[in-house]
Structure formats: C-alpha cells, structure tokens
Amino acid sequence: MKKSLQRRMAILGLVFATLLVFLYIKNPAHDATPYFESIALLRQIKQLDARRELDAVKSKLGVNSSYDPLVNALSELDTLRGQVNQLGIQQLQATPADWDRSFGAYRDTAEYKTGLIEQFKTHNAVLRNSLAFLPTAASDIRNVILPMAHQEQDENREVLEQLTAQVDGVLLNSLVFSQSATDGQVSEILTGLDKLAAVSMSLPPAVTDGLDIFMAHVRTLIAEHNRVNELLSTIAAVPVAAHIDDLEYLLSSVEQKAIARTQQYRQYLLLLSAVLAGLLLYLASRLVRSYAVINRVNQQLKAANDNLEQRVQDRTLELQQAQGKLVDSARQAGMAEIATNVLHNVGNVLNSVNIAADQAMRQVRTSKVQGLARAMQMLNQHATDLGEYITQDEKGKLLPGYLNQLTEALQAEQQSILNELGQLTHSVDHIKEIVSTQQAYAGAANLVEPLQIDSVIEDALRMNNSAFTRHQVTVVKQFSEVPVLLLDKHRLLLILINLISNAKNAMADPAGHARTLTLSVAMVDTATLQIGVQDDGQGIEPDNLTRIFNHGFTTRKDGHGFGLHSCAVAAMEMGGNLTAHSDGPGKGAAFVLELPAQAVQEMP
Amino acid sequence: MPMRSLSCSLALLLLLPTPLSASPRHEPITPISPIRTADPARTELGKQLFHDVRLSADNSVACVSCHDLSRGGADSRAHSLGIGGKPTAVNTPTVFNAALNFRQFWNGRADSLEAQIDAVIENPDEMGSKWPDVVAKLVQDANYKAAFSLAYPDGVTQANIRNAIATFERTLLTPDSPFDRYLLGDADAISADEKAGYLKFKQYGCVACHQGVNIGGNMYQKFGVMGDYFKQRGNPTDADLGRFLVTRNEEDRHVFKVPSLRNVALTAPYFHDASARTLKDAVDVMFRYQLGRAASQEDKASIIRFLKTLTGELRGSLQ
Numbered sequence: 001m002k003k004s005l006q007r008r009m010a011i012l013g014l015v016f017a018t019l020l021v022f023l024y025i026k027n028p029a030h031d032a033t034p035y036f037e038s039i040a041l042l043r044q045i046k047q048l049d050a051r052r053e054l055d056a057v058k059s060k061l062g063v064n065s066s067y068d069p070l071v072n073a074l075s076e077l078d079t080l081r082g083q084v085n086q087l088g089i090q091q092l093q094a095t096p097a098d099w100d101r102s103f104g105a106y107r108d109t110a111e112y113k114t115g116l117i118e119q120f121k122t123h124n125a126v127l128r129n130s131l132a133f134l135p136t137a138a139s140d141i142r143n144v145i146l147p148m149a150h151q152e153q154d155e156n157r158e159v160l161e162q163l164t165a166q167v168d169g170v171l172l173n174s175l176v177f178s179q180s181a182t183d184g185q186v187s188e189i190l191t192g193l194d195k196l197a198a199v200s201m202s203l204p205p206a207v208t209d210g211l212d213i214f215m216a217h218v219r220t221l222i223a224e225h226n227r228v229n230e231l232l233s234t235i236a237a238v239p240v241a242a243h244i245d246d247l248e249y250l251l252s253s254v255e256q257k258a259i260a261r262t263q264q265y266r267q268y269l270l271l272l273s274a275v276l277a278g279l280l281l282y283l284a285s286r287l288v289r290s291y292a293v294i295n296r297v298n299q300q301l302k303a304a305n306d307n308l309e310q311r312v313q314d315r316t317l318e319l320q321q322a323q324g325k326l327v328d329s330a331r332q333a334g335m336a337e338i339a340t341n342v343l344h345n346v347g348n349v350l351n352s353v354n355i356a357a358d359q360a361m362r363q364v365r366t367s368k369v370q371g372l373a374r375a376m377q378m379l380n381q382h383a384t385d386l387g388e389y390i391t392q393d394e395k396g397k398l399l400p401g402y403l404n405q406l407t408e409a410l411q412a413e414q415q416s417i418l419n420e421l422g423q424l425t426h427s428v429d430h431i432k433e434i435v436s437t438q439q440a441y442a443g444a445a446n447l448v449e450p451l452q453i454d455s456v457i458e459d460a461l462r463m464n465n466s467a468f469t470r471h472q473v474t475v476v477k478q479f480s481e482v483p484v485l486l487l488d489k490h491r492l493l494l495i496l497i498n499l500i501s502n503a504k505n506a507m508a509d510p511a512g513h514a515r516t517l518t519l520s521v522a523m524v525d526t527a528t529l530q531i532g533v534q535d536d537g538q539g540i541e542p543d544n545l546t547r548i549f550n551h552g553f554t555t556r557k558d559g560h561g562f563g564l565h566s567c568a569v570a571a572m573e574m575g576g577n578l579t580a581h582s583d584g585p586g587k588g589a590a591f592v593l594e595l596p597a598q599a600v601q602e603m604p
Numbered sequence: 605m606p607m608r609s610l611s612c613s614l615a616l617l618l619l620l621p622t623p624l625s626a627s628p629r630h631e632p633i634t635p636i637s638p639i640r641t642a643d644p645a646r647t648e649l650g651k652q653l654f655h656d657v658r659l660s661a662d663n664s665v666a667c668v669s670c671h672d673l674s675r676g677g678a679d680s681r682a683h684s685l686g687i688g689g690k691p692t693a694v695n696t697p698t699v700f701n702a703a704l705n706f707r708q709f710w711n712g713r714a715d716s717l718e719a720q721i722d723a724v725i726e727n728p729d730e731m732g733s734k735w736p737d738v739v740a741k742l743v744q745d746a747n748y749k750a751a752f753s754l755a756y757p758d759g760v761t762q763a764n765i766r767n768a769i770a771t772f773e774r775t776l777l778t779p780d781s782p783f784d785r786y787l788l789g790d791a792d793a794i795s796a797d798e799k800a801g802y803l804k805f806k807q808y809g810c811v812a813c814h815q816g817v818n819i820g821g822n823m824y825q826k827f828g829v830m831g832d833y834f835k836q837r838g839n840p841t842d843a844d845l846g847r848f849l850v851t852r853n854e855e856d857r858h859v860f861k862v863p864s865l866r867n868v869a870l871t872a873p874y875f876h877d878a879s880a881r882t883l884k885d886a887v888d889v890m891f892r893y894q895l896g897r898a899a900s901q902e903d904k905a906s907i908i909r910f911l912k913t914l915t916g917e918l919r920g921s922l923q
Binding site for chain 2: 068071078118119121126128129130132136209213216220
C-alpha cells in the first residue's frame with residue numbers, strides 16, 4: 001500500500017518535471033527588439049517618403065534649386081528598406097510569403113512613386129525653364145517689334161503695338177495660370193495664342209521667330225504645368241504610407257501573436273506552478289502528520305525506555321544486594337578458610353614447637369648435671385683433705401678427668417638445648433606472623449584515629465629490632481615534617497610491619513655484609529601521605545613485580561604469600577595504594593605506600 | 605576670462621587673410637565635398653582590377669581602356685571599342701564623379717556602380733565576359749588571391765571584384781575645380797567673365813537640369829524638349845530610345861540621364877551619340893532642343909567659359 005503510493009508520487013513528480021521542461025522548451029524566448037527596430041525603421045521610411053513629397057513640392061515652387069535632396073533620399077531609402085526587409089524576414093520566418101507579398105507591394109509602390117518623382121523632375125525642369133524664360137521671350141519680341149514699329153506707318157504700327165499688347169496679355173495670363181490654374185485660363189491663353197499665330201503670318205521673319213519661341217514656351221508651360229500638377233497629385237495619391245502601414249500591421253500582428261503565445265505559456269506555467277504548489281502543500285501536511293506520528297512513537301519509546309531503565313535499576317539493586325550477600329558469605333567463607341589456614345599453619349608450627357620443647361625437655365631430663373652433682377658430693381665428702389683426695393685416693397685421682405669430661409658433655413648439652421630453644425622461638429615468631437595476618441583480614445573495621453606517623457613507624461621498627469641487630473642492618477630515617485593525621489593505626493601498622501619484615505628478610509642473605517634500610521615519610525600534597533620502605537637486599541625479578549601482591553605469592557622458602565597481599569588490600573581499604581619498584585635481582589627493592597590522610601586540627 | 609579668450613580667437617579669425625573664412629554661396633550647384641575615407645586595401649585592389657584586361661573575355665579590354673583616367677575618365681572616341689573592336693552603342697561617359705550620379709549609364713539602367721560594372725563586364729559588345737570566367741581567371745593570380753584575402757573575408761568572388769572596382773571608382777572624384785572653390789567662398793577662383801558665364805548659365809535655364817553637386821546626373825530629361833532632335837539628326841538607333849529601353853514606357857522615349865557637366869571640357873565628344881564634337885556644338889544643340897531659344901554667340905561663349913571652370917582635380921590614389 002505504502003510502496004504503491006510512493007511509486008505514484010514518483011510518477012506524478014516525473015510527469016510534472018517533464019511538463020515543466022516541455023513548457024520551458026516550448027515557451028519561445030520572445031525578443032521584441034526586432035519588432036521595435038522594424039517599426040522605428042518603417043516610421044523613418046514613412047518620414048523620408050513624406051519628405052520626398054515635400055521636396056518635390058519645394059522643387060516645384062522653386063524653394064529647392066537642385067534635385068539633390070530628392071536623389072539623396074533614394075539611397076537612404078534603399079538602405080532602410082534593406083534593413084527592414086531583413087528584420088521582416090527574420091520576424092516572419094513562419095509565414096515568409098506574407099512578408100514577401102506585403103513588402104513586395106510596398107516596394108513596387110515605392111518604386112512606382114520614385115518613377116513618378118523622376119517624371120516630375122523631368123517635367124518640372126522644363127516647366128520652370130519655360131516659366132523663367134517667358135518674360136524674357138516676351139521682352140525679346142518687344143525688343144524686336146518696338147524699333148520696327150517706330151519705322152512703320154501708323155496702320156502697321158498699330159498692328160505691331162497690338163501684337164505687343166497681345167503678347168503681354170498671353171504672358172500675364174500664363175503667369176497667372178502658373179500660379180493658380182483654371183480651365184478658363186487655359187482656353188483664354190490658347191485663344192490668345194491662336195490670335196498671335198494668325199497675326200504672325202503677316203509679320204517679318206525676325207518677329208515670327210521670336211513669336212514662335214514665345215508661343216512654344218507658352219504651350220510647353222501649359223502642358224508641363226498640367227503634367228507637373230497631375231504628377232504631384234498622383235505622387236501624393238500613391239499609397240506608399242498605406243503599404244508601410246500594412247507592413248507595420250503585419251509585423252504587429254505577428255508580434256501580438258508572439259506575445260499572446262508567450263502569455264499562454266505563462267498561463268500554463270502559472271497553472272503548473274499552482275498545481276506544484278498544491279502538491280507541495282499536500283506533501284508538507286503529510287510531513288507534518290508524519291512528524292506528529294514520529295513524535296508520538298518517540299514518546300512511547302522513551303516511556304518504554306524509562307520503564308526498562310527503572311527495571312534495570314531495580315534488578316541491578318537486587319543484584320547488588322545479592323552480590324553483597326554473596327560477598328559477605330564469601331568473606332565469611334574466606335575468613336573461615338583463613339582461619340582454617342591459620343589454624344593449620346599454627347598447628348604445623350605448633351608441631352615443631354612441640355618437638356623442640358620435647359627435645360629440650362629430654363635433654364634437660366637426661367642432663368649430665370647429675371654427674372656434676374655426684375662429683376660435687378664426692379668433693380664435699382673429702383672437703384678436709386681435698387688435695388690428698390685428689391692426688392692420693394684412687395677414686396679421687398679420677399675426679400679431675402671426670403670433671404673435664406663432664407664439662408665437655410655439659411657444654412654440648414647446653415648447645416643442643418639452645419638450638420632447640422632457637423627453633424622454638426622461630427616457630428613462635430612464625431605463629432605470631434600468621435596470627436597477625438589473620439588479624440588483618442579480621443579487622444575490616446575502619447578505625448581512624450589521630451596518629452603521629454613517626455611514632456607508628458618507630459613501633460613497627462621496634463617489633464623487628466632484634467632482627468636488625470642480628471643481620472647488621474642500619475636503619476636510615478628520612479622523615480619530613482608531617483602533621484598529625486587521621487588514619488587507621490592498625491592497618492598502617494600491619495602494612496609497615498610487613499614491609500619492614502619483608503625488607504629485613506630480603507637483606508638476610510648469608511653474605512652478611514652491612515645493610516641499609518631506608519624509611520621515608522613525606523606529604524606529597526596536603527591530603528596524601530607517602531611512606532617509602534627501601535632496602536638494598538635481593539631485589540625482585542621484573543616478572544614478579546606485578547605478581548608480588550597476589551594472594552599466595554612468595555619467593556621465600558618459608559613464606560606464605562599473605563604479607564604483601566594483605567598489605568595491598570589494607571592500603572586499598574584505606575583508600576590508598578601500595579606500589580613496588582625494583583631495578584632487578586640483587587639491586588634492592590622499594591615499596592611506596594600512598595594514603596589519603598586528613599590532618600587533624602591542632603588543639604591549642 | 606572666457607569672454608576675453610573668445611574675443612581673442614575671434615580677432616585671430618578675422619585677421620586670417622585666407623578666403624577660406626568666407627562663407628560658401630547658396631547656389632543650385634554645390635561643391636564636391638571631401639572624399640570619404642575608403643578602405644585602402646579595397647581601393648588599391650579596385651585600381652588594379654580597373655586596369656586589368658582579364659575582366660574582358662579575350663583579355664583585350666580593361667575598364668581603363670575606355671575610361672582613360674588621363675583623358676577625363678573617358679576616351680575621345682565617339683564610340684569606344686569593346687572586345688573584338690566592336691564599337692559601343694553610346695559614347696563613353698566619364699568615370700570621374702560617376703559615384704555622384706544617381707543612376708549609371710546614359711539611360712540610367714544601373715542603380716549603382718556595382719550594377720554598372722556587372723552590365724559592362726557581361727555586355728557582349730563591351731567586355732563580353734561571364735562572371736565565373738572572370739573569377740576563375742583572377743583566382744589563378746596568386747597576387748590577387750593574396751590581396752583579396754587581405755581585403756575581404758571570403759576572397760575572390762564576383763561580389764568582391766565588383767565591390768573593389770566600385771570602391772575605387774568612388775574615389776574618382778574631382779573636387780577643387782575653380783568653380784567649386786568659388787562656391788566655397790573664394791571669390792577670385794574664377795574670373796569676372798566666367799562669373800558672367802555662370803549668370804548666363806542660370807538665366808538661360810541650363811541650371812534647370814544641370815544642378816546639384818554633380819551639375820546634372822541627378823535626374824532624367826527628354827532629349828529634344830523643345831524640338832525633335834532625332835528627326836533633325838536622322839539615322840535613328842536603338843540607343844536613341846533612351847530610358848524607353850529600360851521602362852518601355854512611352855513617356856520615357858528619348859529620355860536620358862542628364863549628364864554631369866563636371867570636367868565637361870575634357871570629355872568631348874558630347875551626348876550619347878557623340879554628335880557634338882565641341883562644347884560649342886553641344887551648347888548649340890542644348891539651346892535649340894532643350895531650352896528652345898536663341899542666344900547670341902557671345903552668350904554661348906560666355907557659358908562655355910563658365911563650363912571650363914568645372915574641371916576639377918583627381919585626388920587620392922591617382923596622384
């Protein structure tokens with residue numbers, strides 16, 4: 001169910017993405033620049049065209065004295081036309097025929113107009129020439145006629161003068177005509193010309209030539225004037241502007257279409273984006289809902305976790321309690337074991353003690369002291385003649401020899417008893433050691449009391465004193481100033497006795513040269529006491545350094561492996577630690593005890 | 605302070621003795637403005653082509669053959685000789701200032717110098733070539749190939765050959781004629797007689813057609829406005845029909861482009877049919893058939909004196 005939903009969503013997303021890309025590609029990147037450029041060019045062409053008309057009129061009126069303005073416009077128009085055509089073709093790529101048709105129509109019309117303007121120029125030149133010349137032509141006639149008239153008779157003179165007047169009349173009419181032409185004027189001028197033609201038959205050739213020229217120019221004037229006016233009105237009527245408007249319309253309709261298309265695509269895009277936005281909102285709501293679910297599940301999980309933790313704690317507590325009980329029973333068992341051990345060891349040693357005591361007793365019981373007493377009895381019987389007895393009496397003569405033998409026997413006897421007593425003392429020492437070890441286990445109670453450390457050390461030393469003298473050990477004390485500290489005296493003493501005893505044992509080799517035991521006391525910091533016990537005895541193997549604190553580990557033949565172990569345990573129980581250092585066998589060993597200790601506020 | 609420096613420079617201007625400071629005159633005729641800067645590489649190429657006989661089919665005729673630059677840009681023949689010695693239909697008009705004409709040829713059938721070059725090269729009576737042949741011939745010339753590739757991105761082509769020649773021809777202007785200098789304000793550039801001739805030129809109406817910068821060359825006119833020139837002359841030819849040959853419009857019968865009068869003293873004989881061998885003949889014909897009036901010999905001589913002030917100087921690449 002969930003998987004199909006996901007797939008549907010993916011497909012939907014893909015569809016929208018495709019649609020977006022499609023719209024993007026299809027949406028024409030519409031650039032309106034060519035359109036505006038074309039419109040500007042068309043306006044310019046229109047303006048130039050209008051100016052051409054104006055220049056034509058100016059030429060007709062004589063304001064323009066040359067046709068260069070009309071000619072210069074041609075090349076300008078050609079250039080603009082080329083540009084517009086290019087732009088138009090570019091814009092109407094879809095329907096080139098439309099553009100070609102409209103542009104062709106415009107071009108043909110414009111060329112037709114150009115042709116008309118050329119004709120206008122041609123006719124206007126002739127018109128202006130005749131117009132300019134007419135007064136001169138008339139005065140030329142007068143100049144010929146007047147001297148002639150002076151020579152002629154009245155009648156002929158009158159004719160000549162009348163002719164002059166007629167010429168002047170035609171001239172006037174023609175000039176007026178050239179300003180504002182009417183049909184009436186034309187017929188009047190033509191009538192005048194007919195009359196002149198009729199008169200000229202009877203005139204001398206000099207007059208006729210001039211008159212012919214005059215009349216030709218008047219006729220030219222009329223013909224060209226009409227032609228020029230007609231051309232001008234035709235030129236004005238040529239629908240170049242309309243064709244330019246057509247082009248503009250064509251371009252703008254294409255532009256409109258392009259804009260409309262852009263608009264349409266924009267709408268599509270809008271629609272699509274709206275749909276996409278809706279989709280997004282939907283997804284957002286789903287996300288929010290999912291978040292809520294996740295939150296809820298999270299909370300449940302947390303609650304379960306808390307519950308679990310509580311249970312774990314409970315169980316742990318139970319376990320701890322069980323363990324405590326276990327430890328207690330183990331401890332008791334241990335204590336029992338130790339007690340057994342101790343009793344066993346003590347029993348063993350007591351055996352030797354027993355033997356030694358028996359031996360000593362037997363020795364004493366069978367002592368030769370009885371012999372000495374008999375000898376002394378004999379001497380006492382002969383106290384008066386002792387000398388004679390000893391020298392003369394048969395028995396008395398044997399007495400000194402006997403006494404000598406007895407002395408030797410008693411000496412041997414004493415040595416034997418001493419040996420036995422030494423053995424006994426040794427065994428008792430051993431028992432003392434075993435018992436003290438047992439005491440270490442037994443005294444788990446933490447009895448803290450104010451201690452003067454050096455006196456404790458002195459106590460410990462005192463207990464081993466006899467051994468030191470026996471083994472020629474020099475004790476060096478490097479005691480710093482240490483305040484009265486709160487410590488467990490029993491444990492500390494146990495540790496110190498053990499360490500000192502160990503050191504003593506380490507130095508008890510048969511070589512018997514002078515030994516030094518160095519004891520040091522110092523406060524490492526305000527709350528840590530450091531006690532060092534250093535000997536120059538047999539040292540410790542590197543391998544053994546880590547093992548010497550183990551229960552039951554010993555290097556001595558008669559050792560038990562309790563001492564250092566119990567020391568380390570005691571140090572730990574006091575919150576401190578015991579460490580051993582040795583540079584190797586024969587190089588001595590150093591034990592360092594570090595204990596947390598609180599100084600006692602001195603009472604005043 | 606600016607006022608003072610302005611007055612100082614004004615004083616300096618006023619002190620200048622040169623007539624250049626005089627204002628130009630406002631006349632129907634205008635002086636040739638300075639030559640526009642043309643691409644030198646193309647101009648040089650055009651000059652070579654202008655002198656190159658390979659443009660003609662039989663390698664006998666170059667542009668310069670008829671448009672002799674030392675003879676006023678035309679030749680002195682009535683009808684120039686094309687390939688195979690065939691005479692041309694009309695008298696050769698000068699190439700000088702041709703760029704200023706609004707159309708080319710007597711009947712104005714070419715809109716541009718380029719079109720004129722096309723027509724001459726392919727005219728069987730003139731150069732008789734085909735463009736592909738011309739291009740092929742020129743491509744073989746390594747010098748042309750190099751020069752063209754320098755001057756044009758696409759090397760030797762019909763359009764580029766045409767353009768080079770036209771570019772060269774656009775430099776063939778003749779400014780600085782005495783009359784131009786007079787128009788530009790140098791009152792002493794022409795004599796009093798010549799000034800009088802100019803006055804007559806205007807009074808008699810010559811200026812109705814011969815006006816503008818090229819003193820003609822900017823309009824069409826019927827040859828024989830005030831009389832039938834061709835009837836009088838006889839021997840009508842096709843060429844006499846003028847623009848009618850182009851437009852087939854009855855109105856254009858005998859209508860020709862009004863030729864420029866610049867350097868007119870150098871370009872005899874005159875008219876499309878070379879019927880006038882001297883300026884005097886030409887002026888006579890003009891008076892009779894175009895102006896339709898009589899004039900004294902003195903007046904005509906005066907006008908001819910004026911016409912001789914229209915000879916300018918070739919500048920640029922030909923000096």
